[in-house]
Amino acid sequence: MSTPTGSKTAPIPYGRHSIADDDVEAVVEVLRSDWLTTGPVVPEFERAFAGAAGSSHAVAVSSGTAALHAAMHALGVGPGDEVIVPPITFVSTANCAVFQGARPVLADVEPDTLLVDPEDVERKITPRTRAVIAVDYAGHPCDYDRLDEIAYRHGIALVADACHSLGARFKGRPVGSLARVSAFSLHPVKAITAGEGGVVTTDDPTLADRMSRFRNHGISLTARDREARDTWIYEVTDLGYNYRITDIQCALGLSQLRKLERWTERRRQIARRYDEMLRDLPQVEPLAVRPWAEPAYHLYVVRLNLPTLRVDRGEVFRRLRARGIGVNVHYIPVHLHPYYRERFGTGPGLCPVAEDAYERILTLPLFPRMTDADVERVAGEVIAVLGECAR
Numbered sequence: 001m002s003t004p005t006g007s008k009t010a011p012i013p014y015g016r017h018s019i020a021d022d023d024v025e026a027v028v029e030v031l032r033s034d035w036l037t038t039g040p041v042v043p044e045f046e047r048a049f050a051g052a053a054g055s056s057h058a059v060a061v062s063s064g065t066a067a068l069h070a071a072m073h074a075l076g077v078g079p080g081d082e083v084i085v086p087p088i089t090f091v092s093t094a095n096c097a098v099f100q101g102a103r104p105v106l107a108d109v110e111p112d113t114l115l116v117d118p119e120d121v122e123r124k125i126t127p128r129t130r131a132v133i134a135v136d137y138a139g140h141p142c143d144y145d146r147l148d149e150i151a152y153r154h155g156i157a158l159v160a161d162a163c164h165s166l167g168a169r170f171k172g173r174p175v176g177s178l179a180r181v182s183a184f185s186l187h188p189v190k191a192i193t194a195g196e197g198g199v200v201t202t203d204d205p206t207l208a209d210r211m212s213r214f215r216n217h218g219i220s221l222t223a224r225d226r227e228a229r230d231t232w233i234y235e236v237t238d239l240g241y242n243y244r245i246t247d248i249q250c251a252l253g254l255s256q257l258r259k260l261e262r263w264t265e266r267r268r269q270i271a272r273r274y275d276e277m278l279r280d281l282p283q284v285e286p287l288a289v290r291p292w293a294e295p296a297y298h299l300y301v302v303r304l305n306l307p308t309l310r311v312d313r314g315e316v317f318r319r320l321r322a323r324g325i326g327v328n329v330h331y332i333p334v335h336l337h338p339y340y341r342e343r344f345g346t347g348p349g350l351c352p353v354a355e356d357a358y359e360r361i362l363t364l365p366l367f368p369r370m371t372d373a374d375v376e377r378v379a380g381e382v383i384a385v386l387g388e389c390a391r
């Protein structure tokens, strides 16, 4: 499903990166330079990213998963601790707590946005709760004022899994500045890409320092620092991993970051067009948007109104795929995966709102390079398939 769009019949994927000549040139320039990994481009990218995210510090790492893991480590999450996460997310959100020996505790989502329900977060807090990870599902920021108030009152850390929401705003403030630590992904389907990569942002210099050592084996100086100081001496001051990102990747990330605003605007335009075209269709309902949110639309998710259909979501999915529309499903709830069932005894019934939503959700294609004709074609096929399947 990697064919460029514009064709009337080629399959349209649900998401796709955009690479232009300037991206290629930026990468080639680094390939010809002295540093391939941790050189001058990593900090340059971090400064630019912190600017876009409205935070004092940004630490770039090898993936969004590494970013979440770094956040858990820096906050001191460990064995015996609990970390509250929503089930409608990519599994890394919960895995990062498990990496640290902690227990993920599922809090259900709100039915209209599929964002974590602050009231259920509060219900799930115990004396062992160390952190809550809010997921800006589909690119819609969570209610950070309410979550922050709850976290503050209970003395726990608020972390944002902002892997969907780079470019989004909450009450005018950019995502990346709304929680103690925010984690981003630079995977090709996300807002901007570095091939693979991730970033953590924070205003806390101590956390930033811990996270930057964590990505480099817990070592106090990088190879480049040692070179500059003419010394072989370094100290391992903490446990760490090799979660480094390369200068090659950061060159791509930096070049992509310049396009973020334009791309976010295009994503919003496409979402508005879908809203208009699907508005009068009784068989689907888009996710709700809160008045204080300016979403980034990483995903455009609709909920099927199953009682109006003769078929289930699987059949709608297959019929759209057969027509070349690369619909997808985000996500199978975390607590229904075999690993979580076996290790933590989770299963159906734990988060009824998420489980009901999971049966009905469908992600429609949305990425900045889609043409207006692509958008019309997707909406047209959705209307046709739902017409075929209507009761």
Ligand SMILES: *Cc1c(COP(=O)(O)O)cnc(C)c1O
Pocket: 063, 064, 065, 066, 089, 090, 092, 093, 135, 161, 163, 164, 184, 185, 186, 187, 197, 198
């Ligand atoms: C993509 C994603 C991640 C993981 O990012 P990677 O870069 O693929 O490791 C984590 N959480 C969410 C919500 C994501 O969408």
